Amino acid sequence: MLMKSSRMEAFSDGVIxxxxxxxxxxxxVPHGADFAAxxxxxxxxxxxxxxxxxxxxxxxNHHHLLLTCEEVTGGILWANLNLLxxxxxxxxxTDWVGDNPTASAPSAVYGMVLLLAAIAYWILQRxxxxxxxxxxxxxxxIGRDRKGYLSPLLYALGTAAAFWSPPVSQAIYVLVALxxxxxxxxxxxxxxxx
Numbered sequence: 001m002l003m004k005s006s007r008m009e010a011f012s013d014g015v016i017x018x019x020x021x022x023x024x025x026x027x028x029v030p031h032g033a034d035f036a037a038x039x040x041x042x043x044x045x046x047x048x049x050x051x052x053x054x055x056x057x058x059x060x061n062h063h064h065l066l067l068t069c070e071e072v073t074g075g076i077l078w079a080n081l082n083l084l085x086x087x088x089x090x091x092x093x094t095d096w097v098g099d100n101p102t103a104s105a106p107s108a109v110y111g112m113v114l115l116l117a118a119i120a121y122w123i124l125q126r127x128x129x130x131x132x133x134x135x136x137x138x139x140x141x142i143g144r145d146r147k148g149y150l151s152p153l154l155y156a157l158g159t160a161a162a163f164w165s166p167p168v169s170q171a172i173y174v175l176v177a178l179x180x181x182x183x184x185x186x187x188x189x190x191x192x193x194x
Contacts, residue, residue, distance in 0.1 A: 002071035008080055009066045015084050016059045022091040022103030023048055039146035050177060052095040057180045058087055064187040068138040069128055079127040107166040111159030118152045141187040151176050
């Protein structure tokens with residue numbers, strides 16, 4: 001028996017809300033009553049902002065993705081859980097990078113988590129398309145998906161760059177986030193047409 005996609009979306013929304021809550025709880029209260037006390041908080045805060053943006057992008061695009069299907073299969077549920085697993089790693093890796101902003105390993109692992117989340121999202125898309133068949137609304141909507149294919153390449157480049165220069169690596173991750181910050185209107189457009 002198929003499940004309504006609204007149930008999967010509600011579950012995913014709850015998990016994503018918890019992920020964001022855990023990330024913000026990792027920010028520590030400044031020790032001191034002057035502005036200088038905020039200085040040690042800058043790297044963790046910037047890491048939080050970047051991760052918050054990424055989780056927000058996934059939440060937004062996940063919502064649009066599920067607009068294309070009314071029911072979900074077991075395969076779609078498992079693909080969705082795979083995506084949620086990698087998103088649930090964001091609080092841990094964000095905290096590690098925030099505590100070690102100039103270290104190679106945290107920046108590289110951050111990139112690997114971003115890459116694996118992107119692959120998981122791609123798997124979810126492909127699973128939905130496979131279930132919808134040859135006339136898939138989602139397939140029509142995403143088209144060539146240039147950003148979807150470019151992002152993992154940039155994550156891999158950022159991961160490799162972390163061993164040479166963590167700031168360059170982090171700049172690549174910011175660049176990818178900026179690429180996706182503008183809402184993707186392909187699915188909304190396809191829904192209006194179809």
